[in-house]
Amino acid sequence: MAAKPSILDIDAQIEKLRERRKTLIVKSAERFARAATKAGLAEMEITDEEVDRIVEEIAARFRKGEKNGAGGATAAPRGQPNGGTGAATEGPHDG
Numbered sequence: 001m002a003a004k005p006s007i008l009d010i011d012a013q014i015e016k017l018r019e020r021r022k023t024l025i026v027k028s029a030e031r032f033a034r035a036a037t038k039a040g041l042a043e044m045e046i047t048d049e050e051v052d053r054i055v056e057e058i059a060a061r062f063r064k065g066e067k068n069g070a071g072g073a074t075a076a077p078r079g080q081p082n083g084g085t086g087a088a089t090e091g092p093h094d095g
Helices: 007-038 048-067
Strands: none
């Protein structure tokens, strides 16, 4: 029979998980920051509220794809924003 873990062992595991969580959050943030910079968003004057709204729209699009099941997300192929529908979601680039 396995020995019961001590409180110190559990605390150490919790601390390791907290550090792992921090690392994953930082890596995720860096990933999105790189994508935004590459797309030119870093140079645009966009309010935080507008950025939040746009990201929520993107997330909803991917969540919708997950609910459809087996095929995964129904994201547009690269190079075809908005699924190729022609609908514009960006503001002017005259920053």
